[in-house]
């Protein structure tokens with residue numbers, strides 16, 4: 559069987575790695591002229607790290623990651639931590655794999671460095687996709703076309719494959735934006751920020767930050783609203799002033815981090831309405847093409863890793879069309895649940911009035927007392943997922959653990 563993969567982002571590259579490991583023929587078609595990820599951080603929960611380990615990337619990943627001690631939610635003006643859940647070493651001890659923070663460029667380098675380049679067609683933008691009972695074919699802007707037995711659309715939130723075979727609705731703007739930046743750890747050493755995952759929550763604005771690149775840099779996101787219309791783009795620049803103004807009245811740390819950051823970017827935040835299906839005969843979607851989600855639970859890329867492993871295993875054991883249907887049946891509910899949960903989280907990230915803020919803080923304090931230093935139910939069903947068992951049809955544990963599944 560030959561698998562065509564549209565796109566070499568985190569989803570497509572992981573699928574290529576998994577297929578290579580399982581001895582399945584594949585060809586990747588990528589519009590960019592080089593493997594590239596944006597200059598930003600990424601959180602990798604153990605359900606994703608487990609898959610990177612299966613791909614033999616554990617040592618390389620450990621070398622470029624940081625392993626945070628806690629997940630801390632704090633109050634915007636006082637800095638009081640209202641909820642603290644454990645990460646290192648309890649995640650590793652409980653789920654077998656760590657929770658990591660990494661730089662995206664390091665992750666894509668790891669995922670692509672040993673791919674067979676003769677199977678990766680760069681600088682090839684897919685414009686049309688066809689299928690019949692014998693196979694699939696994609697045609698690129700260059701005029702070149704490629705044929706295979708199945709096509710996997712791993713071509714991101716603006717997926718051409720999705721548009722052609724599924725539903726041509728545009729990405730859904732959430733009404734929020736995120737400013738973001740990466741700053742050298744040396745430039746903020748005086749702030750003495752321990753290695754944890756932080757969310758500082760204020761009126762209509764939240765500040766998320768964590769170390770990447772083995773602790774050499776700190777990545778931050780400021781999630782909020784702006785009157786200036788912003789595009790959905792990883793490359794749109796912003797001024798430090800426009801974002802620092804939004805932190806008027808906050809405790810010092812966010813402003814100090816932003817002030818030390820050389821370059822600030824901004825993007826509007828979008829997700830997609832869930833589809834009725836990700837599969838049309840010999841064509842299937844994965845990653846953001848299938849289930850683009852808001853970033854509040856940091857699961858978009860991790861769900862792509864899960865997709866990749868399950869899909870590769872299905873393709874290994876079945877004929878093309880059965881494999882795609884089986885993949886969908888195993889992955890659909892879980893990924894769409896994360897789309898919904900990520901939308902739900904948006905509400906508590908952006909509350910506005912002093913009463914609403916105090917009520918959120920109180921809810922977090924109560925959760926903190928209830929968890930008593932342990933994991934939340936959501937962490938449990940997310941982190942315990944084993945894609946290998948899921949592909950074998952023997953991991954229904956996450957559904958049993960998840961009250962919403």
Ligand SMILES: Cc1cc2nc3c(=O)[nH]c(=O)nc-3n(C[C@H](O)[C@H](O)[C@H](O)COP(=O)(O)OP(=O)(O)OC[C@H]3O[C@@H](n4cnc5c(N)ncnc54)[C@H](O)[C@@H]3O)c2cc1C
Nearest residue numbers: 565567568569589601684713714845846856857858859860
């Ligand atoms: C602010 C923010 C923070 C986030 N933080 C996290 C986090 O901490 N943890 C996490 O797990 N997730 C996070 N996510 C989500 C994560 O970034 C995405 O889910 C993930 O990058 C999706 O990967 P992908 O490979 O599906 O898509 P993409 O990364 O978009 O890759 C698609 C690839 O397809 C190529 N392509 C597109 N169209 C074509 C075409 N026509 N022909 C050929 N090639 C094509 C593109 O060039 C690209 O290489 C975050 C998202 C945002 C917006």
